[in-house]
Amino acid sequence: MSDTATSEHSEPEADEVAEHHDEEGHAHPSDWAYVKIAVVLAVITALEVFTYFESVVDWGVALVPSLIFMMIVKFYLVATWFMHLRFDNKLFGRMFTAGLILAVGVYLVTLTVFEFWV
Amino acid sequence: MSAEAVTADPGHVADEGGHDEHATTTGLSHTKLAMWVFLGSECLLFGGLISTYLLYKTRGNGRTLPTDVFDIPFTSVSSFVLLMSSLTMVLALSAVTRGEAEAGRTWLLATALLGGVFIGGQVYEFTSFVREGVAFTTNPASSAFFTLTGFHGVHVSLGIVMLMSLFVASLKGKLTQRNAETVEIVGLYWHFVDIVWIFIFTVIYLIPAD
Numbered sequence: 001m002s003d004t005a006t007s008e009h010s011e012p013e014a015d016e017v018a019e020h021h022d023e024e025g026h027a028h029p030s031d032w033a034y035v036k037i038a039v040v041l042a043v044i045t046a047l048e049v050f051t052y053f054e055s056v057v058d059w060g061v062a063l064v065p066s067l068i069f070m071m072i073v074k075f076y077l078v079a080t081w082f083m084h085l086r087f088d089n090k091l092f093g094r095m096f097t098a099g100l101i102l103a104v105g106v107y108l109v110t111l112t113v114f115e116f117w118v
Numbered sequence: 119m120s121a122e123a124v125t126a127d128p129g130h131v132a133d134e135g136g137h138d139e140h141a142t143t144t145g146l147s148h149t150k151l152a153m154w155v156f157l158g159s160e161c162l163l164f165g166g167l168i169s170t171y172l173l174y175k176t177r178g179n180g181r182t183l184p185t186d187v188f189d190i191p192f193t194s195v196s197s198f199v200l201l202m203s204s205l206t207m208v209l210a211l212s213a214v215t216r217g218e219a220e221a222g223r224t225w226l227l228a229t230a231l232l233g234g235v236f237i238g239g240q241v242y243e244f245t246s247f248v249r250e251g252v253a254f255t256t257n258p259a260s261s262a263f264f265t266l267t268g269f270h271g272v273h274v275s276l277g278i279v280m281l282m283s284l285f286v287a288s289l290k291g292k293l294t295q296r297n298a299e300t301v302e303i304v305g306l307y308w309h310f311v312d313i314v315w316i317f318i319f320t321v322i323y324l325i326p327a328d
Contacts, residue, residue: 116172
C-alpha cells in the first residue's frame, strides 16, 4: 500500500471532528457542521441577490469584484466541505484542480483572443 | 499486505490499524479517482459553454436578448433550492455511512425532490422566455444561453436518475454501510452540478451584461 496515499490528507480541526469515518479511515464532519456550512452558503447567496436591487445599495465599481469573491467562497465551501476535499486524499483534489486550472487558463486565453475584455 | 487481510469485499483490504483501504496500486478507490478526473474534464465542457455565452451575450441581431428577460428573484429561489440539495445530499451520505438506511433514503429522496423543483423552475423559465420572444434560434445570445443552461439541466436530470436509482436500491436493501462509496460518488457528481450553477448564477445572471 502506498505511503503517500495514506498520509496526504489534511487534518480536520478539533472542534469539527467527525462523528464517523469513511471506508478509507478519513474523518468526516458531523451533520451539524454541514448544516452550519449550508447556513453560511445561504447567507452568501442572499447577499449576492441583494446586489441585484440597486435601489437598496449602490455597489458601484465594487459590484463585480464582490460577486466574484462571493462566488469563489461558495465554490470553495462546497468543494472542501460537501465534496470532502478538505478531509480526503489530496490526489482527488489535484485531479479536479488540474482540470479546473486548465479550463480557466484555456478559456481566459480564448476570451482575450476574442477581445472580450475590450 | 497479507492475503489474510483481504476482507469479504474483494475491493477492500484492512491495514494494521483496522482501517479499510482499497486493494489498488494507490491505496485509493479508483472509482472515486475516476469520478474526480471526470469532474475535472467537465470543467472544460462547462468552461467552453460559459465562454461561448460571454462572447455572444450582447449579439442579439436586433432582437430581444436573454438578459432583457431574466427574472432574477425567481432564479435566486431556484439557486437556493439547488444549494440546499447539496446539504441534503451530504446528509444522505452521512446517514448511509453510519448505517442508518432509512435516514439515508429520506435524504436521498429529499435531494431528488429538490433537484426536481430546480428542473421544474428551469422548464418554467425556458417557457416564459419563449413567450417573451427569446427562443433557442432567436439570436446567437439566446442559442448560447439555452445551450449552457440546457446542458446544466440535463446534468441535473441525470443526477436525479442516479439518486432515484440509489433510493430504489436502498428500498431493496442493496444500499448498505458497506457500499456507501456509491452514494459518495453520486454525491460528488451532484455537488459538482451545484458548483457549476454557483458559477452560472453569478457570471450569467448577476453580473450586469454591460
